Amino acid sequence: MAPTSPFDFTGKTALVTGASRGIGAGIAEAFARHGATVLVNYLPDPAGAMRAEAEAVAARCGGGAEAIAGDVSKTADVSAMLDAIKAKHGGLDILVANAGILRDRSLAKMSDDEFESVLDVNLGGVFRCLRGAAQGALREGGRVVALASVAGQVGFFGQANYAPSKAAVIALVKVAARELARKKITVNAIAPGFIRTAMTETMPPEVIEKTAEQVPLGEWGEVADIVHAALFLCSSGARYITGHVLNVNGGFHMGT
Numbered sequence: 001m002a003p004t005s006p007f008d009f010t011g012k013t014a015l016v017t018g019a020s021r022g023i024g025a026g027i028a029e030a031f032a033r034h035g036a037t038v039l040v041n042y043l044p045d046p047a048g049a050m051r052a053e054a055e056a057v058a059a060r061c062g063g064g065a066e067a068i069a070g071d072v073s074k075t076a077d078v079s080a081m082l083d084a085i086k087a088k089h090g091g092l093d094i095l096v097a098n099a100g101i102l103r104d105r106s107l108a109k110m111s112d113d114e115f116e117s118v119l120d121v122n123l124g125g126v127f128r129c130l131r132g133a134a135q136g137a138l139r140e141g142g143r144v145v146a147l148a149s150v151a152g153q154v155g156f157f158g159q160a161n162y163a164p165s166k167a168a169v170i171a172l173v174k175v176a177a178r179e180l181a182r183k184k185i186t187v188n189a190i191a192p193g194f195i196r197t198a199m200t201e202t203m204p205p206e207v208i209e210k211t212a213e214q215v216p217l218g219e220w221g222e223v224a225d226i227v228h229a230a231l232f233l234c235s236s237g238a239r240y241i242t243g244h245v246l247n248v249n250g251g252f253h254m255g256t
């Protein structure tokens with residue numbers, strides 16, 4: 001009998017939050033290429049633009065992939081999304097909590113709304129999805145990957161909201177790894193460094209060049225670098241890895 005690839009996700013159902021673009025879309029498409037049925041979560045907007053984006057991602061995924069609406073900062077949305085998945089697919093095998101926002105401002109100028117909205121999406125969104133997973137949305141032996149950030153490990157200027165939200169994701173992942181271990185569910189974080197996506201493309205070229213000089217591998221990362229890390233952490237090959245923070249940052253930060 002031919003050995004099964006650890007990256008064969010045939011028969012698995014995967015939810016990727018914030019998958020209408022960027023890293024989330026890349027992860028969704030990769031899981032689909034490896035056989036999973038993928039649910040492409042998007043943040044609904046009145047004009048329906050994000051639904052169209054998510055449907056385009058789902059179409060590229062194929063294999064029964066579907067776009068699924070839900071604002072991860074809203075408990076009712078996350079509950080409705082997970083209930084719909086349970087009704088249609090019986091549950092999830094893979095949860096990638098990827099949705100995240102940036103609202104940078106120096107500490108002196110940051111409003112309560114700028115602080116709270118980032119915490120609510122970046123940390124609250126991961127919490128709500130993980131809580132749903134703990135309440136039974138994720139099947140025994142399931143996998144969770146949450147997107148943290150190097151910002152949560154080192155703290156960047158202007159990110160008094162974003163950096164703590166990502167630091168707290170790292171702590172939350174460790175708590176969930178302990179709590180879900182009895183169901184043989186693994187919970188890990190990926191901490192990307194500087195990755196080229198829409199979230200970062202607004203940065204001035206000189207800043208991109210300067211930051212690249214501080215990266216031992218000498219360049220920014222690509223979406224594919226994060227995609228490969230997510231595939232590995234959700235693979236059968238990673239069955240004994242939980243509560244881990246996988247740095248994908250070209251060596252920019254080497255600690256935990």
Ligand code: NAP
Nearest residue numbers: 018020021022023043071072098099100149192195197199
């Ligand atoms: P991105 O291109 O801005 O994509 C973020 C995605 O999250 C978008 O699809 C966005 O939808 C969605 N989203 C935002 N708020 C949401 C909500 N309330 N509910 C559901 N979805 C929501 O960002 P990215 O660069 O791919 O980043 C993905 C993750 O990696 C984030 O958690 C980010 O913090 C983390 N990360 C990125 C980098 C980097 O260099 N790019 C570095 C470290 C960590 P809309 O399109 O509707 O806004």
